Amino acid sequence: MVLQDVMDLVEKGQMLPLMEEFYTIQGEGYFKGTAAYFIRVGGCDVGCHWCDVKESWNAETHPPTAIEKIINNAASYSDTIVITGGEPLTWDMGPLTQGLKAKGLKTHIETSGAYTLTGVWDWICLSPKKMKLPVPEVYEKANELKVIVYNKHDLIFAEEQAKKVNKDCILYLQPEWSVRDKVVPMIVDYVMANPQWKVSLQTHKYLNIP
Ligand SMILES: C[S@@+](CC[C@H](N)C(=O)[O-])C[C@H]1O[C@@H](n2cnc3c(N)ncnc32)[C@H](O)[C@@H]1O
Numbered sequence: 001m002v003l004q005d006v007m008d009l010v011e012k013g014q015m016l017p018l019m020e021e022f023y024t025i026q027g028e029g030y031f032k033g034t035a036a037y038f039i040r041v042g043g044c045d046v047g048c049h050w051c052d053v054k055e056s057w058n059a060e061t062h063p064p065t066a067i068e069k070i071i072n073n074a075a076s077y078s079d080t081i082v083i084t085g086g087e088p089l090t091w092d093m094g095p096l097t098q099g100l101k102a103k104g105l106k107t108h109i110e111t112s113g114a115y116t117l118t119g120v121w122d123w124i125c126l127s128p129k130k131m132k133l134p135v136p137e138v139y140e141k142a143n144e145l146k147v148i149v150y151n152k153h154d155l156i157f158a159e160e161q162a163k164k165v166n167k168d169c170i171l172y173l174q175p176e177w178s179v180r181d182k183v184v185p186m187i188v189d190y191v192m193a194n195p196q197w198k199v200s201l202q203t204h205k206y207l208n209i210p
């Protein structure tokens, strides 16, 4: 296929820069402990200094892949598909999620919410970032809010973000991995004093799985 055709298909969400796919246990948030197939789409320009998948950022290093191929493969592993990245909302998630839904699969997204919400979702995990705040429709539709805590100020940021989500949204504080020993005690005290929040850990990292 010529380059322009590939670019047009990516533009329409019919092809996506695919970084990796893996069947694992959802490590974080509401569905932690549950088997799911992960699709990691390349491309993100939010720029979190502690991001644990910086290799995802440059979309050009990940091969444009036809969504039919991604969908058929995912369906052979699990009935729950987590789309992550990179930032999945960099791209039009409509065609991919419609294809997954047509196969009867549950669609979950991990997103910063920084861009227009596209796609059909059974579950939206919003992890807002100070550098590029979420757009209003993601606050309205988020099922869980997962704020990463790197320092004390992130607890203030978490409360600001909690004011913007819908009333049913479940609230999580997740330690930034590299400073977990320092921030976990702070999160524990905070959740006991403010029990509307729950702790989320990156349990897959403790389990040594992807
Ligand atoms: C790599 S991001 C990809 C999806 C999307 N760009 C986002 O940030 O939500 C997946 C999840 O990992 C979280 N995360 C990334 N780096 C982390 C770290 N060093 N410690 C804890 N959580 C991290 C993000 O906040 C997000 O909830």
Ligand SMILES: Nc1nc2[nH]cc(C(=O)O)c2c(=O)[nH]1
Residues within 6 Å of the ligand: 024, 025, 026, 027, 028, 084, 085, 110, 204, 209, 210
């Ligand atoms: N096991 C596992 N659970 C996860 N939950 C969110 C992840 C992500 O990177 O989006 C992730 C991940 O990378 N692995």
Ligand code: SF4
Residues within 6 Å of the ligand: 044, 045, 046, 047, 048, 051, 052, 053, 054, 056, 085, 086, 087, 112, 129
């Ligand atoms: S928004 Fe997500 S993928 Fe992008 S830099 Fe931040 S944590 Fe990494």
Ligand SMILES: [Mg+2]
Residues within 6 Å of the ligand: 052
């Ligand atoms: Mg991860």
